[in-house]
């Protein structure tokens with residue numbers, strides 16, 4: 379397990395080097411794909427830029443590719459918030475190995491992210507769709523696998539779940555990674571020590587843009603209520619240390635780091651990045667083997683494998 383996880387950590391650090399905390403949580407994601415293969419026809423709801431799925435399915439990127447060269451970081455201020463990755467100029471991507479499995483449909487509500495996803499080529503079809511609009515534009519009993527790690531950023535969780543059930547073939551599998559009220563617990567705890575202004579910097583609008591967290595028992599009730607059989611449920615992350623790192627991380631200064639890096643010559647940027655990635659690899663490697671301490675009822679992110 380360890381070697382495989384170390385490889386993943388290195389892969390995600392190479393990609394998200396200026397956001398190492400993001401690399402750490404991505405390392406823990408998608409473990410479930412080992413036992414639950416994606417079967418066609420398949421759907422990824424809220425696929426975003428598709429890089430997670432591409433790397434997850436064995437794709438590799440050229441060393442020269444740098445994720446942070448295509449952002450709107452210059453326009454970001456904590457006082458005038460924008461999504462710096464919702465950027466029209468898609469990146470100059472070079473793929474060294476294609477993904478082994480292609481997903482039939484990827485949907486997301488941001489066209490700019492889908493433009494990036496089109497370049498990685500892990501989806502056969504891409505469509506703009508807001509998950510608040512149900513039904514989704516697919517037939518009943520159509521998909522063998524529906525995956526999402528961010529489907530539930532919606533107002534009505536139950537309607538979306540009913541719709542996922544509707545679109546799934548009998549015998550099909552839905553793999554849903556969902557959040558709970560404990561995802562931003564680090565911030566709640568820090569509120570004891572930090573004023574609102576400091577919390578806002580750490581929060582970076584996550585409380586507002588990521589609604590819809592439910593507790594384990596509540597998620598279970600919704601899934602069962604819609605007809606799903608529960609095959610597996612587990613915590614996506616092993617211990618609160620992972621969440622504490624993710625909740626603080628380099629996020630507060632990432633727009634500045636991105637701008638600083640853009641001033642470097644390509645050679646300097648490459649050399650600094652290598653040393654940078656090495657440091658975070660040493661820091662995070664021991665965390666890959668921390669024991670599972672989160673019980674389901676307190677886990678910040680849950681992975682549900684559901685059957686119709």
Ligand SMILES: C[S@@+](CC[C@H](N)C(=O)[O-])C[C@H]1O[C@@H](n2cnc3c(N)ncnc32)[C@H](O)[C@@H]1O
Pocket residue numbers: 423424425426427428429430431485486487488491507508509510527528531532
């Ligand atoms: C944390 S990202 C994850 C993206 C991708 N699944 C991944 O693993 O990299 C969350 C995604 O959800 C999308 N999203 C948020 N709310 C949405 C909604 N109501 N309808 C469709 N997509 C939504 C965002 O545009 C973003 O791409």
